[in-house]
Amino acid sequence: MDKIDELLTRGVDKIYPSKQELEKTLKSGKKLTLYQGFDPTGTQLHIGHMVGFRKLRQWQDAGHKVIFLVGDGTGQAGDPSGKTKSRDTFFTNEQLRENARDYLAQASKIVRFEGENPIEIRYNGDWLNKLDLAKILEIAGHFTLQQLIERDLFQERIKNNEPVNLREFLYPLLQGYDSVAMEVDLELGGSDQTFNMLTGRQLVKDYLQKEKFVMTTPLLADSEGKKIGKTEGNVIALTDTPEELFGKIMSLGDDIILKGFEFLTDISITEIDEIEKEISNGANPVNFKKKLAFEVTKQLNSETAAKDAQNNFERTTQNKELPTVIEEIQLSADDEEFISEELLVELALAPSKSEAKRLFQQGGVTVNEQRLSGTENLAIKDGMILKVGKRKILKLRSPK
DSSP states (O other): OOOOHHHHHTTEEEEEHHHHHHHHHHHOOOOEEEEEEOOOSSOOOBBHHHHHHHHHHHHTTTTOEEEEETTTTTHOOOOTTTTTOOOSSSOOOOHHHGGGHHHHHHHTSSOOOSSSOOOOEEETHHHTOOHHHHHHHHHTTSSSSHHHTTTTHHHHHHHHHHHHHHHHTTTHHHHHHHHHHHHEEEEEGGGGHHHHHHHHHHHHHHHHHSSSSEEEEOBBBTOOBOOOSSSTOOOOOSSSSSSHHHHHHTTTEEEEGHOOOOOOOOOOOOHHHHHHHHHTTOOOOOHHHHHHHHHHHHSSSSSHHHHHHHHHHHHIIIIIOOOSOEEEOOOOOSSSSSHHHHHHHHSSSSSSSSHHHHHHHHTOOEEETTTSSSSSSSSSTTTTEEEETTTEEEEEEOOO
């Protein structure tokens, strides 16, 4: 596939004003300045971010100036994108900067911050926190209430009698001003960011009297539209161990296979089409999902790590064997004395008591291969093998 055509089609949802206009600009030889922003409201990046990172890497490899923008300013307002309810809490600039500490190390698994044509790192708090009242009023003057309130998610909240916090309501204006402050030619972001990015397109036209392209990438989601990411609580983190990464990808539905190959790997479109045909003709999708898990794990770690992770998955999950090495946890006298919901939370095997209860009820907790319901009051004994789900396995060491 032609490099420009691949840049403008693979892993791309829409281009504004059009693919044809952007293609014309690129074929003229012009090098663009572009960016993608990331609000560090958490400390982990996940494979949903990989879709954008891989596209940034394509732009970088093509010689364009790419900016990785840390949203320590916009993050204070709280991006409402994808949120059906207003946030309960908001972050400070200091908290956001702390959260972003490891973002660059995680993103560097895919993009280059050093070497040839390195990506530039910027923080929008550097200009947004310096805006005075007059400037904020001036930016707001470029939009009407009707323009901002027409956003689908705001309409949905109003319909459901959910509040729209004015702080979140103003978020698109702040994100939009980033494009002006950095004088960019293009902004890249997930399709859920379209409204915010088009706000920036308007401000660039008004302030800089030039075109700003917007390229949206599709969200990594299943056939029912459930996004894989932090909001949905099904994060597959870039920092997961190779075994966790491989296993979590294998636990996704089969409908993620083709999208995963297109958005997350370098497998050719021709080969992806062949995989689609084979699945349609009755081939076992598990084999292709293992290939997807292998390719993603290799990309984020190494080929050796991916091979080891696949061997571990086949041995422990497919063949129901225990791992050759099991992490041991030394319990103290202050820890729970029984296998309980509290213990699962304490050992970070479940995020909450309600989730731990669900795991017990669904038969997801075993001790020495015996399923538990959570009502047994089973006392902890030294050397017990506690397994939660398919991949979380611990050997418990009771206090001496």
